[in-house]
Amino acid sequence: MIPLGAFLEVAADAAGAALIVAAIGLGVLHLWRGRSVGVQLAVVAFATVGATIAGIIAITLAMMISPHDRAVALTVVVVAGCVGLGVSLLLGRRLIAANRALAHAVRADPFVRPGRVLPAELAELAGELEQAYERLADAHQREQALEHSRRELVAWVSHDLRTPLAGLRAMAEALEDEVVADAGTVGRYHARIRIEVDRLTEMVDDLFELSRIHAGALRLTRQRVGLADLVAEAVASAEPLAMAKGVRITGAAERGLPLEVDAFELSRAVRNLVVNAIRHTPDDGTVDIRGEIQQGMACVTVSDACGGIPERDLPRVFDVAFRGEAARSPGGGAGLGLAIARGIVEAHQGEIGVTNEGPGCRFVIRLPVSG
Ligand SMILES: Nc1ncnc2c1ncn2[C@@H]1O[C@H](COP(=O)(O)OP(=O)(O)O)[C@@H](O)[C@H]1O
Ligand SMILES: [Mg+2]
Known part of the structure; x- marks a missing residue:
């Protein structure tokens, strides 16, 4: 057993010597903070070995151990140090390789997460990069569609x-x-x-x-509007046009369903659908406007007797400037009505669609119901 006093003396000498080496190590790490992790890990290994050797030298100088013991201790420390250095270098190389794989993945288009196992922090970074790439790709696609x-x-x-x-x-x-x-x-x-x-x-x-x-500049002024009021207004405002064309117009809606919408804009969208329906329905035909709740969404349906839209035109009717063959005559519309209707509905987080049904086609606007 070492007496407590001698033990404390050894501890103090070793700590003093180790602190000096640690300070030098930290200084070097600070100077080299921009260098590769491999180099920085090697500095850590050297500092560890250096601190141990300094401690041994300090206690040798204080004549606490014999030259023989010192030689043994130094050999053990140097061998352990070499092993530590080797492990540090290996770890450094793995980190560098993982980092390169990540950099390579970032340069590739599209971004594909590296197949190798990454250290936790790099794996998290890879996840963030993946999401950032997806957001970028989405934005690019939107930009192209807009262009x-x-x-x-x-x-x-x-x-x-x-x-x-x-x-x-x-x-x-x-x-x-x-x-x-x-x-x-x-x-x-x-x-x-x-x-x-x-x-x-x-x-x-x-x-x-x-x-x-x-331009995304459509500012919605939302207010509470009943689905029934929306349908009634659409019927009333379309009646003169329907009458002039000899088309019957009918409307019905479930009562008491409040929507949080911009009534002015949404009426414009519905009116565009109704005007189209009247224009494409022959005399004596019927245009029906219906408001109901389906699967938790408020639906406004405009059905007509136009004889159906050609299948190949169905996916394109909402495109800007699209006009069907029959509508291209001089004096016809400009092909903007449905593009506007879609823009207004989507600004309300809703959907708009069309299908051929019965004697004509059916346009449906679906909107989220307010809480
Ligand atoms: N109710 C409908 N029945 C038949 N075809 C329709 C109907 N609504 C729209 N379409 C087709 O979709 C095209 C685009 O409609 P729209 O954007 O309103 O433009 P426009 O009315 O100026 O032609 C029309 O030209 C027509 O071919
Ligand atoms: Mg139109």
Whole structure:
């Protein structure tokens, strides 16, 4: 047994020597903090061995152990140190390899998580990178879809807006130059000019709405609206158009279902569906507007008797500037109504879809019901 006093003396000498080496080790680690983990682990191994050797030297100097014992102790420490260094270098290499695998995965497109087992921190980083990549890919896809519809819009503006403008100019010139002089034709020209101006105004208004939707600038002013009120209003506002075309319009809705929606925008979406339905339904046909709750969603359904939309057109009717064959006649719509309806519904976190049903087609708007 070592007496307590001698033991404390050994401990103090060893601790003093070890502290000096540790301080040097920490200094080197600080200077080399930008170096590879392999190098830093080697510094740790050297510092450990160095601290032990310094301790042994300190107690030898204090003549607590004999030269023979010192030689034995130093040999053991150096051998252990070599093993420690080897293990550190091996660990360093594994970390470097794992890091390289991760860097390689990040450079690859798409990001594929490295197949090897990664240390916990790097595995967490890989998970974060995977999610970041997915978010980036989503954003890129949205960006491309937006760019595509923007290009379509530009093409639309240059064609559909210019054609009626050219017609208006021709009519205005004819009136100015008095090429048309008889009262009947002059009256017809004036009426035609007014109709075209109304149509252009409507188009510019639609274009403005669509650009607000695409820019994400559609600010919804949500308020509580009953599903029944929404349907009743849609029927009432479409009645004059339906009557003029000889189309019957019916509506029904479950009462007492409050929705948290922008009533102005949503009415616009429903109106676009109803106007289409009336336009494509022959005289004597019926357009039906229905409001109900299905699977926890509020549904507004507009059914008509248009004879069905061609299967190949079904997935495209909501695209900007899409018009079916029959609708491409001069004076027809601009193909923006359904794109606007979809934009408004999606801004409400809802869905819009179309299927062919019975004598025509059925457009359905589904909206989340407010709590
Ligand atoms: N109720 C409907 N019945 C038949 N076809 C429809 C109906 N609604 C829309 N469509 C088709 O979808 C196209 C796009 O509709 P929309 O975006 O409202 O543009 P627009 O009414 O200006 O043609 C129409 O041209 C038409 O071919
Ligand atoms: Mg339309």
